[in-house]
Amino acid sequence: MDEYMKPLPKVNGDNEEFWKGCREHRLMFQKCADCGHIRWPAAALCPECLSMDTEWIEAGGRGTIYTFAVYHVAYLAAFEEDLPYVVATVELTEGPHLLTNVVGCGPDQVTCGMPVEVAWKDVTAEFSLPKFRPVLKREYGIRKFRI
């Protein structure tokens, strides 16, 4: 693994279970034990009912593109090699919206509503990042790109 020069997540008491899950290639989210709301970002309180009673659940890793942008400018030098790249909000099947990258297809192939699945990127010994790739379906005509 080459030295990773991009920013890494800031782990805190609320999100450490999420990042621990990512290291194991498991997408974990908090679920309110009172109202059932599944939330992201991780927080001490449920934003729906303010309950502090929380359990962690594993998401299936599938969703759809809610919205996206194609970056043609690298605001940090470490991202230049990726240009152009896609930053997207993925709406997971379980409900949370996750800010991520779309990989495995060209930026011109990404559309809102496109089905995607998690594609783990191991960037350091401590961190694996959940990126998303198209669910390959013949009707989308997705060309394969390296991740």
Ligand SMILES: [Zn+2]
């Ligand atoms: Zn709640």
